[in-house]
Amino acid sequence: MLNATLSELSAALGARKVSSVELTRQYLERIARFDRQLNAFISVDEAGALAAARRADERRSRGDAGPLTGIPIAHKDILCTSRLRTTCGSRMLENYVSPYDAHVVAELERAGTVLLGKCNMDEFAMGSSTETSHFGPARNPWDRRLVPGGSSGGSAAAVAARLVPAATGTDTGGSIRQPAAFSGVCGLKPTYGVVSRFGLVAFASSLDQAGPLAKSARDLALLMNAMAGFDARDSTSLERPKEDYTRSLDTGLKGLRIGLPREYFGEGIEPGVRRAIEEAVSWFEAQGARRVELELPNSALGVPVYYVIAPAEASSNLSRYDGVRYGHRAQDYTDLADMYCRTRAEGFGAEVKQRILVGTYVLSHGYYDAYYLQAQKVRRLIARDFAQAFERCDVILGPTSPTTAFAIGANSSDPVQMYLNDIFTVSAPLAGVPALSIPCGFDEKGLPVGLQLTGTYFSEARLLAAAHRYQQSSDWHLRVPKETPL
């Protein structure tokens, strides 16, 4: 049961083979058994989870259950919850309990899911390894010496270790897809505006999107059915009719045009990653998909552009942490300005401070045009590359990350080396298009490799269908790490 997909769990709950309370207990036991080593959770809510599971079981016996009713989940600790603290991985919000629930939290609760706890993450989602968390690094269940990726590393590690069947994450430059790849699970970043950002602690508002992490593409689709939809409380939420993301799952691959950007298969990709990706591409071709060679000439500029725009927006968003209305406040200070400066010096970690300083610089007088405005212009060039590519292909395939998971501490001394991990993931949020990562094999060290599928705006159902077909004839997504046996 612990390795079952959401649809299998849902069927078992429906057939009364298992109750939500029993399922919830099983997962809570696994958290108690393994999370001391993995540090995937910041908060675990045993009592709240069991109460929610009882409510779900009652709902089911009333005949009022949906596909997710009674399914245990976890949220990235960036999504506000009124019953559990929301730390954002930061000392600044260490004891913060939100007065309200995020839209995504409320929708998944309405669907009847059972919240087990909140997952570890890079502080304010700034990182690619979950090492910048105030609560210590999360660890990769495939090898505990390695990072699980980031920033949604706790969510990815928890799903990989089968501590929870599914979790939420957020993606600003790759923070759902890269940890999904490093941890051997599936993760989807939706089109910008499809999932409400209400109650999502803001990092870079023009890029942030919440999305699901789970074991299979079908599971992602089921979660998206609950998470997506218009919300008037987010000014960038799109007014679109509700979609059924499972609707095309059984579509075949014949005639699907798969785009292979030259830039995604160049230098700097580990041989084990390249081999797994090329094998996946051959599989798609064997199913009747057609290969389209193309170029995304500005993709190398994605990382530099991202590291202007995201810090700029962050420096503005994070100015709200002033020690006045909520969050940490320094003990000793001389006057108001000193209170701000000390509160922020104590409350933020080194990476967050560094990004705020970069953002402050690129927005400051005399530099705005050369940095921020220029970055916004190059951002349009990147979006145009995608628009042109999607005239010739339906889905772009490539590696999610140039490497598999790296060792804890390996990239901490040089920020640029860390940032370059995001080379294949930053472009989708800059353009606003959807992208997902699924497991497609292992490298010679036995570490999972992620295959990234990128599509044009609102093509989530098509991406999920292609991923689902792949998973119908592979079992990479069902492999369980040896360190966390079932």
Place this chain on the structure above:
Amino acid sequence: MSLTPDDVRRLARLARIAIRPEESGAVLDRLNRVLGLIDQMRRVDTQGVEPMAHALDVVQRLRPDEGRESDQRELFQSVAPAVEDGLYLVPKVIE
């Protein structure tokens, strides 16, 4: 272009972040590495390109100008570091 220790002090002041003198060398080094990365995009010819502020071309929604929120001051202030009589307490700013 490289930042100087003076630039770091100025940015820290603008960002309201206290930086201890013993940290400033490491901060400067890391900022300069990041700016080195960012500089790659400054050389791109973007003449005539419209800046892209947002992923999708959508206009802001408007709603009728009617009050919708109820008074939740107590709830919101329950998470504040220091409040009194419904007011947030801060160090004295006017002598």
